[in-house]
Amino acid sequence: MELRVLRYFLAVAQKRNITKAAQELLISQPTLSKQLADLEAELGVQLFIRGHRQITLTDEGEYLQTQAREIIQLVEQTALNIKGQEVISGKISIGAGESIAMNRIMQILSGIVKDYPDVKVRLISGNADEMETALQHGSIDFAVLMGNRSLNNYHHIQLPEKDQWGLIMRKDDSLANKVEITPEDITGLPLLMSEQAIEEHRFQSWWGNLDRKMNIIGTYSLLFNAQLMVA
Structure with a gap:
């Protein structure tokens, strides 16, 4: 696969229309x-479903779109890193x-x-698993990870800030006046x-044997859209 063809593919995947992409x-x-x-023939798969007004991606096309973005980003980042320039x-x-720790990063x-x-500067938001994968692939330079994770394969520093779990609710909710929330x-x-917290059983020791009484109607990866649902 040539980089030029991958760029062509990404343009069509974004526009969902060959004429506009061209x-x-x-x-x-x-x-x-x-x-x-030619790209489909080379890979031996169908990447697009061609409709009357627009095209859509197949499952293979969706996968290639994700990978192609990382490939292009990595190539561009590599070129920038090895170019000798007088200007930094x-x-x-x-x-x-x-995380509140991002305040420190933003100041730097x-x-x-x-x-x-x-x-x-390129800022990417996602959960810890997504960010660690991007770090491994080389599509990002640094990752700020929350939670207990093995960092033996990375150069790392511990930031002093501590995140604290909380409960977001409507202002007129009776719980809004409480200083501390209990499982009861x-x-x-x-x-x-938090989807990641559920997968890691982060709250198990907090609510103990009350877990069966917790009415979890959904999960989220980042908080902003979850706030909209709460509202």
Whole structure:
């Protein structure tokens, strides 16, 4: 697979329309269609389902889209890293979940950008598993991970900030006036829980034998959309 063809594929996957993608890429529609057909023939799979108005990705196409993005990002990052330039430039890619510790990271990044205006910052949000995978693949330079994880394979430092679990509810909820929430307070209530925390049994020791009384109606990976559901 050529990088040029992967870029063509990503453009079509984004536009969901070969004509619009061809216009953006400044190539002819027949040329783009042939490149895509050759790519499908090379891989031996169908990447697109071609409809009347737009095209959609097959499962194989969705997988290639995810991988192609990482491949292109890694190639661009590698090129920036090995170019010898008098001016300090490049891109810093940082992946992280939602944590108060990111305040410290942002202050450091702010200083770097002020001192070196040609340095660009790329922030990626996701849970710890996603960020560790991206770090392993080389598509990000740094990851800020929360929770107890084995870091023996990485150079790492421990940030001093401590995250604390809490309960988000409507302002007019009776629990909003409590200073501290106990497991008994939330038994039977419809709960949205952190997916990662559920998988790691993070709350098991807190609610003990009340786990069967917890009405978990759904999970989330990052908090913002979960807040909208609560509201």
